[in-house]
C-alpha cells in the first residue's frame with residue numbers, strides 16, 4: 001500500500017503548529033535508534049529519543065553480532081567502540097564456510113592484506129555502551145511521549161507499528177525458521193576462526209568470542225525449521241550439546257553450553273517506501289535480512305551514516321529547508337535501498353540454492369564454493385562487500 005503524498009499521521013506531530021522544538025524525533029531505542037541519536041547529536045542537531053520501556057523479566061540477549069569495518073568505524077567515531085569491555089569484542093581472522101557436499105570456501109584476513117575480517121561483539125554490551133554514551137551526549141532528550149520535530153526517524157525494528165501507521169508498506173516473507181543463539185565454550189582455542197555450515201534445512205554459524213571464556217568461547221547462531229528449533233530448545237543441556245557436536249563434527253573442538261538458549265523467528269522484508277514528508281525509516285524497520293550473512297545491524301548502522309551525512313549536507317547547503325523535506329530524504333533512500341536489496345537477495349538466494357535437494361544442484365553448488373575458494377579476485381571482492389555493507 002502506498003501512502004498519499006501529504007500523509008502525516010497526527011501522532012507524528014502532536015504539538016500545536018509552530019516551530020518544532022526538536023530537529024529529529026527518533027522512535028525506537030535499539031542499536032540503530034541509539035546510534036542515530038549519537039550521530040545526529042555529534043552533528044549538532046536537537047534530538048529526542050522515544051524508546052519503549054524495557055520489558056520486565058526479559059532474558060539477557062545472548063546474541064553475538066558480527067560487525068564489519070564500516071560499523072566499527074562508526075562506533076569508534078561515536079566513542080562507543082573503545083567503551084566496550086575488552087572481552088566483549090573479538091577479532092575474526094579466518095572464516096571457514098562448508099557446503100553440504102564437500103564444498104568449502106576459506107577467507108583469511110592475512111591473505112586479503114587486512115587486519116581482521118570482522119569483529120564479534122556482545123549484543124547486550126553494545127546496547128549498554130550505546131546507552132551510556134547517550135547519557136553524556138549533548139542535544140539528546142530521552143522522551144516518554146512524542147514531541148513535535150521537523151523529522152521523525154523510525155527505528156522500531158521489523159515489527160514497527162509507526163511504519164505501518166505511515167502506510168510505508170513492508171513486503172515480508174517468513175522463512176518458517178528460527179535462529180537459535182547461545183554462548184558456547186570449546187575445549188580447543190578458537191584462534192579467531194569463524195565457522196559456518198550451509199546445509200538443508202539448517203545453517204549453523206560459530207563465531208569466535210572471548211565470552212564466556214577467553215580464547216575458548218563461541219557465539220552460536222543455528223537456523224532451523226521452527227519445529228526442529230522448538231525440539232532443540234526443549235532438549236536438556238547435555239542432549240543439545242550432543243546434537244550440536246554432531247552437527248559441527250568436532251571441527252571447532254568439543255562444545256558445551258556457556259549460556260541459556262534463545263530463539264528468534266526469521267524473516268526477510270523490505271519497506272516499499274523508505275521516506276515521506278517529515279518521516280524516514282532506518283534499520284530493521286526498513287529492511288530485515290536472514291542472520292546467515294550477519295549483516296542486519298551492519299546495514300542499519302550504514303543507514304545511520306548515510307542519513308546523518310545527507311542531513312548535515314542539507315543543513316549546510318539549504319539551511320532554510322526543513323530537515324523533513326522529502327526530496328532530501330529521497331537522497332538517503334536511493335543510496336541505501338540498493339545495497340540492502342542486494343544483501344537481501346544474496347542471502348535469500350543462498351538459502352534457496354541450499355534448499356534444493358536435487359543431486360546435480362548439490363554437486364554444482366559445492367563445486368561453486370570450491371571454485372570461489374580458488375578465485376583470488378572474486379574472494380577479495382566478496383570480502384570487500386562484506387566489510388562495508
Ligand SMILES: Cc1cc2nc3c(=O)[nH]c(=O)nc-3n(C[C@H](O)[C@H](O)[C@H](O)COP(=O)(O)OP(=O)(O)OC[C@H]3O[C@@H](n4cnc5c(N)ncnc54)[C@H](O)[C@@H]3O)c2cc1C
Pocket residue numbers: 027028029030031032033050051052063064065066067155156157158160161162179180181221264282283284285291293294295296297298299300
Ligand atoms: C539470531 C540473530 C543473529 C543476528 N546476528 C547479526 C550479526 O551477526 N550481525 C548483524 O549485523 N546483525 C545481526 N542480526 C540482526 C540485528 O539483530 C538487527 O539487524 C538489529 O538488531 C536491528 O536493530 P534496530 O535498532 O533496527 O531494531 P531492533 O534491534 O529490533 O530495535 C528496535 C527497538 O525499538 C523498540 N520499539 C519497537 N516499537 C516501538 C515503539 N512503538 N515505540 C518505541 N520503541 C519501540 C524496540 O523495543 C527495540 O528496542 C541478528 C539477528 C538475529 C535474530
